[in-house]
Amino acid sequence: MSSTYDSNNIFFKIIRGEIPCDKVLESEHSLAFRDINPRAKVHVLVIPKKPYINLNDFVLYAEDLEKIDIFNCISQVVKQEKVTDSGYRVLTNIGYDGHQEVQHLHFHILGGQPLGGFIKKLVIN
Ligand code: 5GP
Secondary structure, eight states, X not given: OOTTOOTTSXXXXXXXXXXXXXXXXXXXXXXXXXXXXXXXSEEEEEEESSOOSSHHHHHHHSOHHHHHHHHHHHHHHXXXXXXXXXXXXXXXXXXXXXXXXXXXXXXXXXESSOOOSSSOOOOOO
């Protein structure tokens, strides 16, 4: 865990059971729950149970078992939500440019409908 991790973030409160979530799946090292403000018919968040700010932090500090577990969890959620064949998107926002709002690593799983282009074309200065 990075020394700058803030354990008051909303997802760590969910992990500690201090606030509720609409749980989809739980494994030894990961938790999946529905996004409170869904951007698609299927919008599930998958998070590690231990405190990691983002993917950089996770890659540096997580144990291999945690890394395997989170991808298995994503794979299982996709099956449960029945979007394996129709397709879906997995993304994680990191830091300021990535527009990360919650400072605990989370993978968004989006699907259940056509999602459109990957990202709107940005003006490059
Ligand atoms: P980010 O912008 O950090 O990648 O995404 C954060 C996501 O967390 C957003 O999609 C937002 O709707 C979701 N979110 C924020 N607060 C809560 C909450 O209390 N519960 C749940 N289930 N989702 C939340």
